[in-house]
Amino acid sequence: MDQLNYNEQQQFQKIVEQKQMADFMRLYTSLVDRCFNDCVNDFTSEKLTDRENSCLTKCAEKFLKHSERVGTRFQEQNQKLMSQMRQ
Amino acid sequence: MDQLNYNEQQQFQKIVEQKQMADFMRLYTSLVDRCFNDCVNDFTSEKLTDRENSCLTKCAEKFLKHSERVGTRFQEQNQKLMSQMRQ
Amino acid sequence: MDQLNYNEQQQFQKIVEQKQMADFMRLYTSLVDRCFNDCVNDFTSEKLTDRENSCLTKCAEKFLKHSERVGTRFQEQNQKLMSQMRQ
Amino acid sequence: MSFLGFGSQPQISTEQKISAAEAELDMITTMFNQLLDSCYRKCFDKSYNTEDLTQNESLCIDRCVSKYFDANVKVSESMQTVGRSGVLQQKK
Amino acid sequence: MSFLGFGSQPQISTEQKISAAEAELDMITTMFNQLLDSCYRKCFDKSYNTEDLTQNESLCIDRCVSKYFDANVKVSESMQTVGRSGVLQQKK
Amino acid sequence: MSFLGFGSQPQISTEQKISAAEAELDMITTMFNQLLDSCYRKCFDKSYNTEDLTQNESLCIDRCVSKYFDANVKVSESMQTVGRSGVLQQKK
Numbered sequence: 409m410d411q412l413n414y415n416e417q418q419q420f421q422k423i424v425e426q427k428q429m430a431d432f433m434r435l436y437t438s439l440v441d442r443c444f445n446d447c448v449n450d451f452t453s454e455k456l457t458d459r460e461n462s463c464l465t466k467c468a469e470k471f472l473k474h475s476e477r478v479g480t481r482f483q484e485q486n487q488k489l490m491s492q493m494r495q
Numbered sequence: 496m497d498q499l500n501y502n503e504q505q506q507f508q509k510i511v512e513q514k515q516m517a518d519f520m521r522l523y524t525s526l527v528d529r530c531f532n533d534c535v536n537d538f539t540s541e542k543l544t545d546r547e548n549s550c551l552t553k554c555a556e557k558f559l560k561h562s563e564r565v566g567t568r569f570q571e572q573n574q575k576l577m578s579q580m581r582q
Numbered sequence: 583m584d585q586l587n588y589n590e591q592q593q594f595q596k597i598v599e600q601k602q603m604a605d606f607m608r609l610y611t612s613l614v615d616r617c618f619n620d621c622v623n624d625f626t627s628e629k630l631t632d633r634e635n636s637c638l639t640k641c642a643e644k645f646l647k648h649s650e651r652v653g654t655r656f657q658e659q660n661q662k663l664m665s666q667m668r669q
Numbered sequence: 670m671s672f673l674g675f676g677s678q679p680q681i682s683t684e685q686k687i688s689a690a691e692a693e694l695d696m697i698t699t700m701f702n703q704l705l706d707s708c709y710r711k712c713f714d715k716s717y718n719t720e721d722l723t724q725n726e727s728l729c730i731d732r733c734v735s736k737y738f739d740a741n742v743k744v745s746e747s748m749q750t751v752g753r754s755g756v757l758q759q760k761k
Numbered sequence: 762m763s764f765l766g767f768g769s770q771p772q773i774s775t776e777q778k779i780s781a782a783e784a785e786l787d788m789i790t791t792m793f794n795q796l797l798d799s800c801y802r803k804c805f806d807k808s809y810n811t812e813d814l815t816q817n818e819s820l821c822i823d824r825c826v827s828k829y830f831d832a833n834v835k836v837s838e839s840m841q842t843v844g845r846s847g848v849l850q851q852k853k
Numbered sequence: 854m855s856f857l858g859f860g861s862q863p864q865i866s867t868e869q870k871i872s873a874a875e876a877e878l879d880m881i882t883t884m885f886n887q888l889l890d891s892c893y894r895k896c897f898d899k900s901y902n903t904e905d906l907t908q909n910e911s912l913c914i915d916r917c918v919s920k921y922f923d924a925n926v927k928v929s930e931s932m933q934t935v936g937r938s939g940v941l942q943q944k945k
Contacts, residue, residue, distance in 0.1 A: 468747035469904035555839035556720035642931035
C-alpha cells in the first residue's frame with residue numbers, strides 16, 4: 409500500500425470499509441452453517457435439544473477464539489513474509 | 496426495507512433484479528455440479544450411461560422440489576423472526 | 583458475443599481483463615488450499631517436512647497440468663455445444 | 670426484509686442505506702443457499718430412486734429449516750457474548 | 762461465447778447487453794472451476810507420486826469433461842420440464 | 854500490505870492502482886478464510902466438550918498457520934516453474 413498517495417489511500421479506505429460489513433456477514437453465516445452441520449443431526453423434532461443448544465454455543469465460541477488466534481498469527485506471518493520480500 | 500423511501504426503493508429494486516440473474520445461474524451451475532458428483536462415477540466411456548442419465552434427471556427434479564419447499568419454509572420462518580424482533 | 587457491436591465489445595473487453603486478475607488469484611489461492619489439505623498433516627513441528635515439500639510441489643504441478651488439459655477440452659466441448667445450438 | 674435489523678440507524682445517506690440493504694440481501698441469499706445445501710445433506714440419501722420428495726424427507730426439510738433458524742439465533746447470541754467479553758477486542 | 766444463448770434478445774440497451782454478457786462470463790467461469798474441481802476428485806488419487814498426468818488420468822479427464830457437458834444439458838432439460846410443469850410457479 | 858508484490862509497477866493510473874490494491878485485499882481475505890477453515894479441520898475434533906482452546910489445539914493452530922504460509926511460498930514457486938517451462942503457454 410505504500411505505493412498509493414494520500415488521495416488514493418482515502419479512496420481505498422472507503423472500499424475497505426464497504427468490504428468489512430460483507431466480511432463480517434460472511435464470518436457470521438459461515439459460523440452458523442459450520443456449527444449447524446457439526447451439532448444438529450436429530451430431525452425427529454423441530455426444536456433444538458439441550459445437547460444441540462450447548463454444542464452450538466461451544467462451537468461458536470470455540471471458532472471465534474480460533475479465528476482470533478489465527479488472525480494474530482496471520483498478521484505476524486504476513487509481516488515476516490513482507491520483510492523478507494523487501495530484502 | 497421500510498426505512499427506504501420511494502426513490503431508494505426504486506434504486507434497490509434495480510439491484511435486486513441484477514442479482515436475480517446471477518442467483519439463477521448460481522442455482523443452475525450448482526445443480527449441475529451436485530448431480531454430476533452424485534450420479535456420474537464411471538469413466539470407462541465418454542457417454543453417459545442410461546443409469547447415469549436417469550439419476551441426473553431425478554437428482555435435478557428432486558433438488559428443485561427441495562429448493563421450492565425450503566424457500567416456502569424459509570419465508571415463513573423469516574417472517575416469524577421479524578415479527579418477534581419488532582416486539 | 584456476436585450480438586455486441588464494436589463499442590460494446592471494447593467495454594466488455596475491459597471487464598474481462600479486470601476479471602482475469604481475480605481469476606488468476608482464485609486459482610492460486612485454491613491451489614494453495616488444495617495442496618495444503620492433501621499434503622500437510624503433521625503438526626508436531628512448524629516447519630514443512632521433506633515429504634510435505636515434495637508433495638506440495640507435485641500437487642501444484644499436477645493440478646496445473648490438469649487445469650490446462652481441462653481448459654483445452656472445455657473449449658472444444660463449448661464450441662461443439664455452440665455449433666449444435668446454432669443449427 | 671430486515672433480517673438482523675440492519676438499516677435501522679437514523680440519519681444515514683441514501684448511498685449508505687442502499688449499500689446496507691444490498692449487504693443484507695446478500696447475506697440472506699448466502700444463508701438461504703447454505704441452508705439449502707445443509708438440509709439437503711441432512712435429509713436425503715443419494716440413491717435417487719424417485720424424483721419426488723418422500724413424506725419423511727418433506728418432514729425432515731421442515732424441521733431442518735426450523736432448526737437452522739434457531740441455530741442462527743443461538744450463534745448470534747454467542748457472538749454477542751464473546752463480543753461483550755472483549756475476547757475479540759484487539760482484532761479488527 | 763453464448764453458452765446458454767443469453768444476450769440474443771433483440772432491442773435491449775447497451776448496458777443490458779454488457780451486463781448479460783458479464784453474467785454469462787461469470788457463469789462459464791464458475792462452471793469451469795466446478796468442473797476442474799469435480800474431475801480432479803473423480804480422476805486422481807492423492808498420493809502424488811509424480812507431477813505428471815498418467816495416461817489413465819488423462820483419459821479420465823477427457824471423458825469427465827465430456828460427461829460434465831452432457832450432464833449440463835440433461836440438468837438444463839430437467840429444469841425446463843420442472844419449470845413448465847409449474848411446480849416452481851409460486852416461488853419467486 | 855503487499856502480499857505478493859502487486860501494485861509495485863511504476864506509471865499506472867490511479868484507477869489501476871486502486872483496482873490492484875482491491876484485488877490484493879480480496880486475495881488476502883480469501884486466503885485468510887481458507888486458512889481459517891483448513892486449520893480448523895486439521896486441529897479440532899468436533900466433540901465440542903468445551904468452548905476454550907486446549908493447549909494442544911493452540912499449538913496446532915500456530916504451527917498450522919506457519920506451515921500454511923510456507924506451503925503458500927512453495928506453491929508459488931511451482932507456479933513460476935511451470936509458467937517458465939511453457940506448459941501453460943497456449944492457455945489464456
